Amino acid sequence: MIFAFPLILIALLLEASALSLPLTLVTIVTLSFFYNQRQVLFLAAFFGILLDILLLQTIGISAIFFLIAVFLLFLYKRKIEDSKQVVFIINLITAVLYALIIKGTVSFFEPLTVAIFGLAFFVILTKFKTLKNKNNNLSFNV
Numbered sequence: 331m332i333f334a335f336p337l338i339l340i341a342l343l344l345e346a347s348a349l350s351l352p353l354t355l356v357t358i359v360t361l362s363f364f365y366n367q368r369q370v371l372f373l374a375a376f377f378g379i380l381l382d383i384l385l386l387q388t389i390g391i392s393a394i395f396f397l398i399a400v401f402l403l404f405l406y407k408r409k410i411e412d413s414k415q416v417v418f419i420i421n422l423i424t425a426v427l428y429a430l431i432i433k434g435t436v437s438f439f440e441p442l443t444v445a446i447f448g449l450a451f452f453v454i455l456t457k458f459k460t461l462k463n464k465n466n467n468l469s470f471n472v
Contacts, residue, residue, distance in 0.1 A: 333458075334361050334364075334365060334369075334373065335373070337357055337361070338354060338357050338358060338361070338373060338377050339377075341353035341354045341356075341357040342354045342377055342380060342381055342384070345381065345385075346381065346384035346385055350440075351440060351443060351444050351447070352424075352425055352428045352429070352444055353444070353447065354377055354378075354381050354392075354396075355392075355395070355396060355399065355424060355425070355428055355444075356421050356424070356425065356444050356445075356447055356448040356451070357448075357451065358370065358373055358374050358377065358396055358399075358400060359399060359400065359403060359420060359421055359424055359448065360417060360421065360448045360451045360452050360455065361373070361455075362400050362403050362404065362407075363407075363412050363417065363452065363455075364455055364459065367400075367404045370400050370404075371397060371400055371401070374393065374396035374397050374399075374400045375393050375396070375397055376393075377393075377396070378390070378392040378393025378394070378395070378396040378397070379392075379393045381393075387432075391432060392432065395427075395428060395431060395432060399424050399427075399428075403420065414449055414452065414453065417448060417449055417452040418445050418446075418448070418449045419445075420448075421444060421445040421447075421448030421449065422441050422442070422444075422445035425440065425441035425444040425445060426441045429441060
């Protein structure tokens with residue numbers, strides 16, 4: 331969890347200052363495949379409110395959307411597998427819904443770019459997780 335906080339903070343700062351892509355949302359959704367429900371729901375609420383403050387939006391609107399997206403993902407997590415295709419589709423759907431509901435407009439490239447970012451982030455986190463498991467297995471065998 332210590333690893334997740336700085337990643338979401340970087341995504342939040344990039345989204346609030348330089349990019350108009352919903353990087354915070356995609357980062358939180360992708361992290362929900364790796365961490366338990368309580369931790370991710372807390373991060374979704376906290377960073378959603380912080381994002382609204384930084385973007386000068388109605389406070390809580392992003393937090394509510396993040397919480398609903400993560401809650402629905404955890405609700406159906408047992409029925410879906412953690413594969414690259416699923417992560418890509420979920421990130422694409424959440425990016426389109428976020429653009430429609432929060433921003434009011436949807437471009438073709440924004441959700442696609444965000445979904446590709448989420449997929450790359452998922453692949454990197456999967457590699458780190460397998461690397462960490464290999465290192466833990468080696469340390470116990472010594």
